[in-house]
Amino acid sequence: MRFDGEVLRRLDGYVRSHSGTSISAVTNLFVDEALRAEEHPGITFRPGPTGRRAGLIGGPDVWEVIDTLLIVREAELDLADDPLVAATAEATGLPERKVRTAVRYYAAYRENIDDRIAANRAAGQEAEVAWHAEQDLLRGNDRAS
Secondary structure: OOOOHHHHHHHHHHHHHOOOOOHHHHHHHHHHHHHHHHHOOOEEEEOOOOOOEEEEOOOOEHHHHHHHHHHHHHHOOOOOHHHHHHHHHHHHOOOHHHHHHHHHHHHHOHHHHHHHHHHHHHHHHHHHHHHHHHHHHHHOOOOOO
């Protein structure tokens, strides 16, 4: 592949500022993201402490919307289709069209979103265990009987 000089300069700068990457890996990532965004209007990609992830333009990450949808569906088993989308929109404060954008992306890239949801839930559980341990320590419940 041939890149314009300015594109190559910016790509090289990006790789230099993100250790552990290569021009090839970054190019592959950005092309994949651009194709996904083209396939799913309303989706963007953003960096974060756990890596780049899909998000709604002007909204939260896709995994957050889908996690909410799954929680709503679990709580109200009779909800499906339009009522489930509406309940998720209400719970997230998003327009239904944005929830549907997230659902369409999830349908195409389910494994990636499921991995993000699982990681977030695990981190939440770890934080809760740590909080309880701190509370026990502060209350003096850590003493041997």
